[in-house]
Amino acid sequence: MSAEATIMNEHEHHGSHASPGFYWAIGAVLGVITAVEVAIFYIPALSGVLVPLLLVLSAAKFTLVVMFFMHLKFDSKIFSGLFLAGLVLATFMTVALIILFQVLPQYKV
Amino acid sequence: MADAATIAHDDHHYTSTGLPSWKVGFWAFIGSECLFFASLISTYMVYKGRSIVGPYPEEILNIPLTSISTFVLLMSSLAMVLALDGVQKGSRKLTLIWLGGVIVLGAGFLGFQVYEFNHFVHEGLTLGTNVFGSSFYVLTGFHGAHVTGGVIWMITLWIMAFRGKLTPADSLKVEIAGLYWHFVDIVWIAIFTLIYLIQ
Numbered sequence: 001m002s003a004e005a006t007i008m009n010e011h012e013h014h015g016s017h018a019s020p021g022f023y024w025a026i027g028a029v030l031g032v033i034t035a036v037e038v039a040i041f042y043i044p045a046l047s048g049v050l051v052p053l054l055l056v057l058s059a060a061k062f063t064l065v066v067m068f069f070m071h072l073k074f075d076s077k078i079f080s081g082l083f084l085a086g087l088v089l090a091t092f093m094t095v096a097l098i099i100l101f102q103v104l105p106q107y108k109v
Numbered sequence: 110m111a112d113a114a115t116i117a118h119d120d121h122h123y124t125s126t127g128l129p130s131w132k133v134g135f136w137a138f139i140g141s142e143c144l145f146f147a148s149l150i151s152t153y154m155v156y157k158g159r160s161i162v163g164p165y166p167e168e169i170l171n172i173p174l175t176s177i178s179t180f181v182l183l184m185s186s187l188a189m190v191l192a193l194d195g196v197q198k199g200s201r202k203l204t205l206i207w208l209g210g211v212i213v214l215g216a217g218f219l220g221f222q223v224y225e226f227n228h229f230v231h232e233g234l235t236l237g238t239n240v241f242g243s244s245f246y247v248l249t250g251f252h253g254a255h256v257t258g259g260v261i262w263m264i265t266l267w268i269m270a271f272r273g274k275l276t277p278a279d280s281l282k283v284e285i286a287g288l289y290w291h292f293v294d295i296v297w298i299a300i301f302t303l304i305y306l307i308q
Contacts, residue, residue, distance in 0.1 A: 055302065078128060089143070
């Protein structure tokens with residue numbers, strides 16, 4: 001197989017995504033999750049578990065958009081690596097800063 | 110022969126991995142943008158609860174209104190993937206409809222943000238009022254600037270489609286614009302939860 005043909009096969013493989021119906025279903029799920037987030041915000045009985053619940057629901061929306069709308073589920077793992085490198089570093093930085101300036105008493109702002 | 114002809118017509122450059130260089134570069138850019146927005150979110154979180162004068166977040170943030178604007182932005186992401194699907198299928202009509210949808214929904218989100226900022230200023234919250242005002246306006250303002258850039262990008266693509274200059278061979282252009290748009294959407298997912306819902 002020539003180099004050009006290999007490139008075209010790669011391109012065609014990564015270009016194949018999901019159907020419009022599937023995208024509509026993902027959109028509906030995202031809408032429902034947002035509605036659930038807002039609903040539980042107003043339920044006093046859930047105030048004790050509100051933060052972890054909201055974080056899980058937010059992570060679910062984040063994952064759905066990244067996997068299916070941004071096509072990381074179907075695309076090359078190289079793209080996932082490039083994105084995750086930044087995301088993991090960003091998460092570590094945020095957690096480290098919060099621990100440093102909100103948790104450790106000697107550094108509290 | 111057919112492949113060679115297609116490649117000759119395809120003006121995209123490919124890396125040694127066989128992946129389009131534009132797309133590889135853009136994913137690297139998105140990775141760096143994660144750090145940019147994480148620094149702004151971190152600043153907000155570090156100064157959370159440190160304001161010594163009001164207005165405070167719990168007094169001023171409007172959850173029902175922001176829920177609607179969040180829904181609008183999520184639906185714009187749906188319109189974006191459908192626009193990409195339209196381009197890949199070579200349907201000018203679908204491309205124009207869904208790119209138009211992205212533009213309208215994106216402009217709608219910006220309208221909500223302008224209304225919110227205007228309301229907050231009238232309530233006495235400005236960039237210099239307290240640390241909540243400073244960190245909130247910088248974070249959501251930079252996000253709004255990204256959405257504005259995205260809307261302008263979508264308008265240029267819509268004009269290209271209207272002139273018949275957006276063919277299936279150009280789908281990578283729309284895919285990359287889509288990556289940017291979805292990234293702006295996932296940043297808002299994080300902002301909505303961390304700033305508005307977790308008070």
